[in-house]
Amino acid sequence: MRKLDIQSIEDIAIGAALLGTGGGGDPYIGKLMAIQAVEEFGPITLLEADEVPDDALVVPTAMMGAPTVMVEKVPSGEEVIGAFNTLKNYLGQEIYATIPIEAGGVNSMIPLALAARLGIPVVDTDGMGRAFPELQMVTFHLNDVSATPMVICDEKGNNLMLNTVDNVWTEKLARSATVVMGGSVMLAIYPMKGNQLKSAGIHGIITLTEEIGKAIRGAKAKKVDPIKAVLDITGGYELFRGKISDVSRRTVGGFARGESKLIGIDSYKGKTLTLNFQNEHLIARTEEEVLATVPDLIAVLDSETAHPITTEGLRYGARCVVIGIPCNSKWRTEKGIATVGPRYFGYDIDYIPVEERVMNKRGDK
Amino acid sequence: MRKLDIQSIEDIAIGAALLGTGGGGDPYIGKLMAIQAVEEFGPITLLEADEVPDDALVVPTAMMGAPTVMVEKVPSGEEVIGAFNTLKNYLGQEIYATIPIEAGGVNSMIPLALAARLGIPVVDTDGMGRAFPELQMVTFHLNDVSATPMVICDEKGNNLMLNTVDNVWTEKLARSATVVMGGSVMLAIYPMKGNQLKSAGIHGIITLTEEIGKAIRGAKAKKVDPIKAVLDITGGYELFRGKISDVSRRTVGGFARGESKLIGIDSYKGKTLTLNFQNEHLIARTEEEVLATVPDLIAVLDSETAHPITTEGLRYGARCVVIGIPCNSKWRTEKGIATVGPRYFGYDIDYIPVEERVMNKRGDK
Numbered sequence: 001m002r003k004l005d006i007q008s009i010e011d012i013a014i015g016a017a018l019l020g021t022g023g024g025g026d027p028y029i030g031k032l033m034a035i036q037a038v039e040e041f042g043p044i045t046l047l048e049a050d051e052v053p054d055d056a057l058v059v060p061t062a063m064m065g066a067p068t069v070m071v072e073k074v075p076s077g078e079e080v081i082g083a084f085n086t087l088k089n090y091l092g093q094e095i096y097a098t099i100p101i102e103a104g105g106v107n108s109m110i111p112l113a114l115a116a117r118l119g120i121p122v123v124d125t126d127g128m129g130r131a132f133p134e135l136q137m138v139t140f141h142l143n144d145v146s147a148t149p150m151v152i153c154d155e156k157g158n159n160l161m162l163n164t165v166d167n168v169w170t171e172k173l174a175r176s177a178t179v180v181m182g183g184s185v186m187l188a189i190y191p192m193k194g195n196q197l198k199s200a201g202i203h204g205i206i207t208l209t210e211e212i213g214k215a216i217r218g219a220k221a222k223k224v225d226p227i228k229a230v231l232d233i234t235g236g237y238e239l240f241r242g243k244i245s246d247v248s249r250r251t252v253g254g255f256a257r258g259e260s261k262l263i264g265i266d267s268y269k270g271k272t273l274t275l276n277f278q279n280e281h282l283i284a285r286t287e288e289e290v291l292a293t294v295p296d297l298i299a300v301l302d303s304e305t306a307h308p309i310t311t312e313g314l315r316y317g318a319r320c321v322v323i324g325i326p327c328n329s330k331w332r333t334e335k336g337i338a339t340v341g342p343r344y345f346g347y348d349i350d351y352i353p354v355e356e357r358v359m360n361k362r363g364d365k
Numbered sequence: 366m367r368k369l370d371i372q373s374i375e376d377i378a379i380g381a382a383l384l385g386t387g388g389g390g391d392p393y394i395g396k397l398m399a400i401q402a403v404e405e406f407g408p409i410t411l412l413e414a415d416e417v418p419d420d421a422l423v424v425p426t427a428m429m430g431a432p433t434v435m436v437e438k439v440p441s442g443e444e445v446i447g448a449f450n451t452l453k454n455y456l457g458q459e460i461y462a463t464i465p466i467e468a469g470g471v472n473s474m475i476p477l478a479l480a481a482r483l484g485i486p487v488v489d490t491d492g493m494g495r496a497f498p499e500l501q502m503v504t505f506h507l508n509d510v511s512a513t514p515m516v517i518c519d520e521k522g523n524n525l526m527l528n529t530v531d532n533v534w535t536e537k538l539a540r541s542a543t544v545v546m547g548g549s550v551m552l553a554i555y556p557m558k559g560n561q562l563k564s565a566g567i568h569g570i571i572t573l574t575e576e577i578g579k580a581i582r583g584a585k586a587k588k589v590d591p592i593k594a595v596l597d598i599t600g601g602y603e604l605f606r607g608k609i610s611d612v613s614r615r616t617v618g619g620f621a622r623g624e625s626k627l628i629g630i631d632s633y634k635g636k637t638l639t640l641n642f643q644n645e646h647l648i649a650r651t652e653e654e655v656l657a658t659v660p661d662l663i664a665v666l667d668s669e670t671a672h673p674i675t676t677e678g679l680r681y682g683a684r685c686v687v688i689g690i691p692c693n694s695k696w697r698t699e700k701g702i703a704t705v706g707p708r709y710f711g712y713d714i715d716y717i718p719v720e721e722r723v724m725n726k727r728g729d730k
Contacts, residue, residue, distance in 0.1 A: 156530050156534070157529075157530040158527075158528070158529045158530055158534050158538065159527075159528045159529075160525055160526065160527055160528075160538065161525065161526035161527075161528075162523075162524075162525055162526075163523070163524045163525075163526075164522075164523045164524075165521050165522040165523055169521070169523050172545050173523065173525065173542055173545055173546070176541045176542065176544070176545045177538055177541065177542065179541070180537050180538055180541045181538070
């Protein structure tokens with residue numbers, strides 16, 4: 001157990017935006033929500049998963065929708081409390097703690113803001129170890145935890161309680177409701193017991209994001225290369241360096257979909273990288289080869305500062321480093337790859353772990 | 366209080382299909398559901414609204430979706446019981462009775478089947494006195510009764526509880542869910558107290574539909590013109606006689622939308638009638654003039670038998686009589702016309718009561 005203060009939040013916001021792999025919403029907006037809550041209600045209690053009683057109820061809280069919409073529809077802290085309390089009343093049981101469902105600019109911060117406001121702890125666990133665009137794309141789903149009962153709230157005061165036959169139906173129904181409700185909504189979802197959290201979650205995620213944020217922030221003072229600092233702490237690989245030459249993006253079906261192109265610089269001169277995304281980056285490839293795919297993480301960083309850049313933050317001419325980070329091993333199972341691998345997203349590409357792709361390439365040379 | 370037996374159901378099915386004005390779903394499917402329930406559980410108790418205690422809870426039950434889909438997705442009696450019981454548990458109170466939300470082939474029968482199965486009464490009241498395509502198009506809405514909390518169930522076992530800020534949001538969210546759930550779903554909606562039912566409902570609707578059905582069935586034996594028998598009992602007007610020459614219909618946004626054309630016969634020779642529909646008939650017009658519009662009822666009847674024909678039952682060459690029936694006076698208010706008048710449906714036509722349109726025309730001659 002430890003406390004998260006405003007400096008922690010600043011660092012978590014940066015690290016989570018990096019693990020958010022282009023999606024997860026604007027880190028600035030999320031940060032402001034959490035900082036405001038801590039200023040008003042004091043530091044947040046962060047528990048390790050082991051500190052949660054096996055039969056205690058834990059409920060992840062999150063925003064759902066296209067990050068492009070979230071930027072224009074800044075959430076108040078109140079909406080998610082509405083979703084959380086509606087679910088609590090329906091379940092007829094106190095909720096012991098909340099957790100983030102994923103790492104990402106907004107979704108790392110919403111549980112922190114809620115925890116501060118309600119005076120409950122956050123557990124240092126999520127369901128992705130990164131960000132993914134759909135509700136069933138969590139390790140809880142791989143362990144047969146039901147996404148429902150779940151509650152969706154919008155800023156107008158509408159709320160929906162879902163009870164579905166499986167988590168894919170949850171995604172379908174919640175996504176269509178999100179579109180009707182204006183493109184982004186607040187969720188209380190995947191209610192689970194402490195023992196489910198322990199066996200199904202990805203642990204230490206908030207601490208990891210904080211350390212990534214600290215490394216990026218501290219690199220300048222320590223006069224180390226911030227990109228190298230990120231690669232060291234995440235176990236990642238540099239995939240490409242280039243300048244953004246094109247971004248096409250449309251908000252469709254409740255997602256931000258599109259692709260961006262980078263023209264190689266330095267040792268990548270003459271090559272072009274294409275990044276495909278659905279909220280998050282899915283595929284990184286040049287004309288010749290695939291460099292990385294989901295579920296491995298593909299992050300675009302500012303080449304000077306190593307600050308992560310979300311897909312909606314990509315600007316023509318910006319100099320970037322694209323890195324690949326091995327995903328949590330929970331995703332590297334048959335069910336994991338079926339749930340979040342490149343074929344699920346419609347790409348005719350086999351999943352090969354990013355470290356193998358990098359090694360094969362080095363072997364070629 | 367009286368009992369409804371299988372003969373009553375046969376008659377109600379025909380009369381309700383007529384007041385269903387082309388929509389409301391296949392009367393045959395609805396009838397089978399209700400008859401099966403009565404055969405298994407015995408006759409249904411029909412109450413007059415005055416017999417319901419003021420503080421008793423009444424919950425309408427219905428199917429929602431495109432009638433074109435309902436034909437292919439025959440409901441079991443169980444799904445709507447799921448919706449009804451989920452709402453009962455949420456409200457934490459026994460439900461005294463159910464009612465139909467509208468008159469129509471399927472939606473007149475679902476509350477009867479449910480009442481037989483659960484051994485509760487049906488009240489002789491609905492919220493339309495006809496059928497309309499959208500959830501806020503009920504006289505309960507005109508009297509500020511909230512459509513929510515409401516529950517939607519599909520045949521797969523998914524269920525949604527909605528709590529919305531207004532009834533137009535209920536329609537939007539429920540409609541999009543209906544589309545995702547396969548085009549038709551079961552509802553428990555507009556929970557209300559006995560006193561709300563009394564002041565906001567349209568009373569005697571089941572009895573009226575039964576009398577219409579009886580009149581159509583009995584005309585042959587009595588050797589009277591069945592069309593005349595229908596006009597007498599409904600206070601309606603013959604608008605047109607013709608043969609179906611064209612029907613275009615598509616299922617879009619959860620509705621069956623389209624238009625049908627009739628080439629005039631007998632005294633209507635040389636004229637063409639166009640009927641526009643969104644589940645139900647909205648507008649009846651010739652090249653020269655508008656003959657009737659919502660909220661007045663536009664029904665297409667077989668010219669020999671006076672049996673009502675739904676929009677999905679319209680067949681090329683069929684000889685039909687189109688009749689117009691004045692709607693209940695509750696619809697002829699400013700809020701009523703704003704809710705269900707021709708302009709709401711996108712037609713640049715003022716609402717003029719059908720009897721005035723007919724009188725004006727007769728005056729012309």
